[in-house]
Amino acid sequence: MAALNATTAATLGGLADLAGAAVAATALGDTAPTGSGLFLAVINGGAATRTATIATPGTVNGHAIADATLAVPAGKTGLIPLTGLFRGSSDRAAITYDAVTSVTVAVIKLGA
Template sequence: MAALSTQVPPLAGLAITFASAAAGGDTCLTGAGVVLLVKNGDSASHTVTLVTPGTVNGLAIADRPVPVAAGAMEAIPVTADYRDPSTGRASITYDAVTSMQVAVLRVNVS
C-alpha cells in the first residue's frame, strides 16, 4: 500500500497533484475536512472502497464502496470512522487501477 500525502490548500488556491492509484491499495490520513479525490480516466466504471475497521456488538462494520463512472471524478469524505487504530490511517482499495488517479486534500472546516 502506498501512503498518500495530504495536500492543504492555502487561501490563494492550490494546483492539486494527483498520483496513480496503487494496485495494492493506498492509505491516507482521516478526519474533518479530509477528502479523497478520485479521477477515473478509464473507459469503464471502477469502485473505490474505504475499509471500515471495527465492530459494533461483535459484528463487522461494512466497508464503504464508492462507484466512480468512466471519465468521472468523485470527492469522497474520509472521516475518522475509517481510521485504523493500529496505523492511524484509512485503507483504500480499488477494483482496478487502470487510469485511476487519486489525491487527498484537507480543508479548514472552521
C-alpha cells in the same frame, strides 16, 4: 501500499484543482490520513466505472461495519470523506481499487 499525504487543494475562482493534487492509484492499494475536513478524490480517466473500497475496521455491538465503496463512472471524479470511522490500527485508512489503469487519487483538504 503507497502512503498518500493530505494536500490542501488550491482553488481558483471557487474551483478546486483536484487533478493537480492527484497521483496514480497503486495496484496493491493506498493508505491515507483520516480526520475532519479530509476527502479522498478518485479521478477515473478510463472507459469503465472504477470502484474504490475503504476498509471500515470498527464494530457496533460486536458486529462488523461494512466497508465503504465509491463507484466512479468513466470520465468522472468522486469524493468521499475520510472520517475517523476509517482509521485503522496504523491511524490511517486502507484503500483498495478494483483496477488502477487511468485512475488517479488524492487526499484533499479544501483551502481558500
